[in-house]
Amino acid sequence: MSQEAVDSDVDLHVPAHRRELHPRTLGVIAIGGALGALARYGIGLWLPTVPGGFPWGTFAINVVGCLLIGVLMVLVTDVFTGRPLLRPFLGVGVLGGFTTFSTYANEVRGLLRPGSVPVAFGYLAGTLVSALLAVIIGMVAARRLWVLR
Amino acid sequence: MTALLVVLGAMVGAPLRYLTDRLVQSRHDSLFPWGTFTVNTVGCLIIGGLGAGGTGPLFVLLGTGFCGALTTYSTFSYETVRLAQERAYFYAVTNALVSIVAGLGAALLGYTVIRALM
Numbered sequence: 001m002s003q004e005a006v007d008s009d010v011d012l013h014v015p016a017h018r019r020e021l022h023p024r025t026l027g028v029i030a031i032g033g034a035l036g037a038l039a040r041y042g043i044g045l046w047l048p049t050v051p052g053g054f055p056w057g058t059f060a061i062n063v064v065g066c067l068l069i070g071v072l073m074v075l076v077t078d079v080f081t082g083r084p085l086l087r088p089f090l091g092v093g094v095l096g097g098f099t100t101f102s103t104y105a106n107e108v109r110g111l112l113r114p115g116s117v118p119v120a121f122g123y124l125a126g127t128l129v130s131a132l133l134a135v136i137i138g139m140v141a142a143r144r145l146w147v148l149r
Numbered sequence: 150m151t152a153l154l155v156v157l158g159a160m161v162g163a164p165l166r167y168l169t170d171r172l173v174q175s176r177h178d179s180l181f182p183w184g185t186f187t188v189n190t191v192g193c194l195i196i197g198g199l200g201a202g203g204t205g206p207l208f209v210l211l212g213t214g215f216c217g218a219l220t221t222y223s224t225f226s227y228e229t230v231r232l233a234q235e236r237a238y239f240y241a242v243t244n245a246l247v248s249i250v251a252g253l254g255a256a257l258l259g260y261t262v263i264r265a266l267m
Contacts, residue, residue, distance in 0.1 A: 006231040007182050009224045010167055012174045021171065026164045033163020033218040034156040041155045041213055062222040069223040070230075091223075092167050097159045101220035102192035103213070105252035106200050109260060124253070128245060131226040139230070 008073050009092045016084065025088045032093015036065075040098050052116040055107045058100065059127055065099035066131040070138020078147045151209050158214020162192075166219050181240050182228040185221065186248055192220035193252040197259025201267065 005011035012018050040061050047057035069091060076087045104127060111120035170184030177183060196216040199208050225248055232241035 004231070006180060006228055006235065007170065007174070007185060007224065008227040008231075009170050009185065009221070010174070012171065026167070029164045029167050030160040033159045037155050037159030037162075037214055037218050038152060040217060041152060041209075044213070065223040066226045069227045073227060088167070093163055095223045096166060096221040097163050097218040099222035100217040101189040101222050101225060101248075101252055102196040102216040102256070103220075104222060105193040105249075105256040106196045106212075106260075108253055109197060109256040110200070112257075124249065127222075128249065131222055132230060132245075135223075135226045135230045 004077060005073070008069055008087070009096060020084055020088065025085065028085050028089040029093040029096075032089040033097035036094040036097025036099075040100065049107065052111065052113070052119065054119055054123055055104075058103050058107060059123065059130070062099045062104060062127055063130045063134045065095045066134040067138040069095050070135040070140075071142040072138075074139050074142035074147060078143075151206065154206055154210040155214040155217075158210045158216075159218035162215040162218030166221065180232065180235070180237055182225075182232075182244060185224050185228060186244070186251070189220045189225060189248055190251045190255050192216040194255035194259040197256035197261075198263040199259075200256070201260045201263035 003014055005014050005017065010017050010020075043061055044057050047060070049055040049057060072087070072091050072095065076083070076091070080086055108120050108124050111117070111123065166185075166188045169188050173184035173187050193216075196212045199212045199216070202208070204212075225244075229241050229245050232238075232244060
């Protein structure tokens with residue numbers, strides 16, 4: 001396999017990731033995670049989820065976060081190389097703190113009630129498909145804009 | 150100050166995701182992203198249990214802050230796409246399906262157990 005990370009948080013197959021365990025790495029992850037979570041909390045207040053309704057706030061957060069991880073991973077792999085704290089801060093911290101799998105699962109669980117089961121499955125599948133497409137679009141766009149010029 | 154609870158929870162959750170991912174990966178050499186799978190499933194179990202108790206300050210601290218930052222959709226999606234790019238199609242499909250089934254199952258389990266205890 002290639003030396004390009006499969007896991008954007010940390011991939012021990014990649015030598016640079018193996019060497020990056022320092023207190024300052026954990027520090028930038030904590031700060032980035034707090035900023036990302038705060039942004040998610042703010043969007044949640046702005047777009048509150050109606051009981052039984054489609055959770056648009058979390059949906060938008062997760063899809064935008066996936067678009068940005070696609071862009072970021074192309075940038076840290078091919079453009080801004082030699083900046084060891086960039087991926088930990090923006091990828092592990094900000095985007096990891098911004099997007100959430102637990103709220104997504106908990107919202108699907110909450111929608112599994114008579115009357116909102118179709119919404120539950122629409123949200124479950126809709127997020128997955130949109131998130132995967134967003135990663136691909138982010139990677140392709142970043143390659144075209146910054147790598148293949 | 151509710152936002153401060155989010156910050157406090159996330160400052161623990163995000164580094165814990167990173168450290169757990171490293172620890173899990175150091176125990177196996179598979180391409181399958183067990184580390185992210187682990188944090189996502191555990192986070193879903195905890196938030197499910199918290200959800201049974203309502204959405205007060207404890208939910209904001211541990212659910213929105215801690216579990217929200219411990220779990221990640223961006224890494225999960227990125228890994229799934231990268232596995233497909235590496236032609237590990239079986240792993241890619243399995244990662245997507247198993248993560249979602251396990252996450253939803255864990256959230257239901259946490260919710261049901263705490264509900265029964267209350």
